[in-house]
Amino acid sequence: MPKIDPSPEDKAVIQSQIASALRCAYEDTLNEPLPDQFVALLEQLGAQEEASGGIAAPEKPA
Known part of the structure; x- marks a missing residue:
């Protein structure tokens, strides 16, 4: 079959059609609130970034 x-x-x-279909398919998901645990993780990351003056490095396992 020729390309x-x-x-x-x-x-x-x-x-544009793909983008529209994806927006339609995921609209409900986009409007859902973030889970509390995820919000807490984002807040923790933000605090680490502020303390280090930039992007927080991942913690090394002990």
Whole structure:
């Protein structure tokens, strides 16, 4: 079967349709609140970043 390359305009339309379908499929998920445990982890990471003055390095296992 020969390979058909879509034009740049067709690629843009295809990408737009994919993006729209993904937004539709995941809209409910995007609007769900973050779990409390995840929020706590983000807060902990933020505190580590502030303490180190930048991006927090992962903790090394003992």
